[in-house]
Amino acid sequence: MPPFIVVALGAIGAVALVKLLANETRRANDRMDRRRDAETTPLKTIPLERDPVTGDYRPRQS
Numbered sequence: 866m867p868p869f870i871v872v873a874l875g876a877i878g879a880v881a882l883v884k885l886l887a888n889e890t891r892r893a894n895d896r897m898d899r900r901r902d903a904e905t906t907p908l909k910t911i912p913l914e915r916d917p918v919t920g921d922y923r924p925r926q927s
Contacts, residue, residue: 913922 912925914925915922
């Protein structure tokens with residue numbers, strides 16, 4: 866086989882591999898985004914008070 870045919874086949878194979886990897890990466894990212902959005906729930910706001918001794922914020926005692 867002439868060398869330019871081998872180089873051309875290698876280039877075509879490389880392009881196909883890059884496209885396959887890009888599609889799989891996009892698919893995996895979409896799947897992770899959907900899962901993250903489903904698991905994310907709005908957090909209930911809890912009033913916090915600053916502890917004067919330690920400086921930490923703790924839930925307000927009702």
